[in-house]
Amino acid sequence: MLYLPKSQPAPDCLAHEKTKADGDYKCGDVLNRLASDFKNKCYLCEDKTATSINVEHFIAHKGDKNLKFDWANLFYACGHCNNIKLAKYNSLLNCTTDADIEAKIRYDIKSFPKELPQIFAIDNAANTYQTVSLLLAIFNGTTPLKKLESANLRDKLIKEVHNFQSILIQYFDYTDAELTEEANALLPQIKLHIGKTANFASFKRWIIRNNDALLAEFGQYLD
Numbered sequence: 001m002l003y004l005p006k007s008q009p010a011p012d013c014l015a016h017e018k019t020k021a022d023g024d025y026k027c028g029d030v031l032n033r034l035a036s037d038f039k040n041k042c043y044l045c046e047d048k049t050a051t052s053i054n055v056e057h058f059i060a061h062k063g064d065k066n067l068k069f070d071w072a073n074l075f076y077a078c079g080h081c082n083n084i085k086l087a088k089y090n091s092l093l094n095c096t097t098d099a100d101i102e103a104k105i106r107y108d109i110k111s112f113p114k115e116l117p118q119i120f121a122i123d124n125a126a127n128t129y130q131t132v133s134l135l136l137a138i139f140n141g142t143t144p145l146k147k148l149e150s151a152n153l154r155d156k157l158i159k160e161v162h163n164f165q166s167i168l169i170q171y172f173d174y175t176d177a178e179l180t181e182e183a184n185a186l187l188p189q190i191k192l193h194i195g196k197t198a199n200f201a202s203f204k205r206w207i208i209r210n211n212d213a214l215l216a217e218f219g220q221y222l223d
């Protein structure tokens with residue numbers, strides 16, 4: 001999970017909609033602002049190609065207008081993740097305020113077919129454990145239908161990771177052969193893959209962190 005601070009100030013329309021009996025928290029430029037702040041992807045699975053996008057309440061509002069129209073409580077999530085989260089996870093790490101969030105959860109994925117992602121809590125905090133538990137439910141599924149969705153999500157993840165690893169392998173083939181110019185030509189692609197806007201960026205950023213040689217070479221790009 002990535003640190004993605006919310007843009008400020010809150011969209012003007014939220015205060016106005018809150019005063020109405022049937023106010024809409026998806027008013028005005030709320031959707032565009034959320035898409036931009038969350039880098040056009042679900043903050044939980046980080047799938048950029050999800051076809052269902054929800055405006056999610058980080059803390060379930062349960063009819064509370066303050067929570068329902070609070071800009072800080074509006075998040076951008078895909079339908080799969082939102083449906084697994086529902087109101088069951090109310091003590092998660094907050095990726096919009098926790099600048100150290102990436103250092104609290106470790107990701108590990110091998111690009112073999114049908115491989116299951118491994119996700120670990122790095123510290124002992126209850127909200128870190130709850131966040132890891134939700135992420136594992138998202139990638140492994142809960143109900144029979146959700147397990148099918150999770151399998152599709154993992155297929156996308158594994159293909160994406162495989163593409164990224166192919167570029168890394170090619171990069172070191174070039175540098176080992178002292179083909180500096182060819183290696184440098186691959187750098188923009190590598191930077192895009194590990195940038196915060198990337199599809200499944202947390203997994204790729206941890207591929208770099210999990211390997212000393214990769215970290216020495218590309219750690220400088222993990223801004």
Ligand SMILES: [Zn+2]
Binds near residue numbers: 044045046079
């Ligand atoms: Zn998602």
